[in-house]
Amino acid sequence: MFDRQLLARPSVEVAPLLLGATIRHGAVAVELTEVEAYLGGDDPGSHAFRGRTARNAVMFGEPGRLYTYFSYGMHVCANVVCGPEGTASGVLLRAGRVIEGIDIARSRRNTSKSDRDLARGPARLAVALGITLEHGGTDLAEGDIRLDLGADSTGHAVGPRTGVSGAGGTEAYPWRFWVPNDPTVSPYRAHVPKRRA
DNA sequence: CGAAGGATTTTCT
């Protein structure tokens, strides 16, 4: 099912509810096992920390839509927009388990590795689902890409966000949520500052 | 198994 009223709540409340939900694009479906919440304003880890820009405009729009962004010059990551319209809030889809269309997901990923690695990481998940920047702003209620909330969430673990630089990646913002003991959850990695050539 | 470095381009200051 899809519940836009539920998604209109702040992303920190919505994130744990997305665990166990499935996101589908055509013949490929992924059950989410790991997510992270991002806010606007007071969240130094968020793209919307310094207000509205061309890139993050979708985060301020209607909840239940897809926010995509280009990361590290080579990757695409997908978020679900949350919060009431006018506020910046979103949930990054960090990892999941491919439950349908494994052959298609594998060919997109161009890898012969184990099934559990197909969507183990935000950029990997986007590739496995075939999500590109062109899908930014898509409504997840209907159309090619759909979000289907899980029937029941049996419990989740909480911790600091992965790969976020500065204060936003510390214990002060424990906004990463995952399914305990699930092999498809990505390994935790703290942010590593890159030195220039 | 963990740590480290390179790839590559958009975005905002």
Add this chain to the structure above:
DNA sequence: GAAAATCCTTCGT
């Protein structure tokens, strides 16, 4: 001009 919500390969233990 520098940093970035990452991934993959390689090397060391």
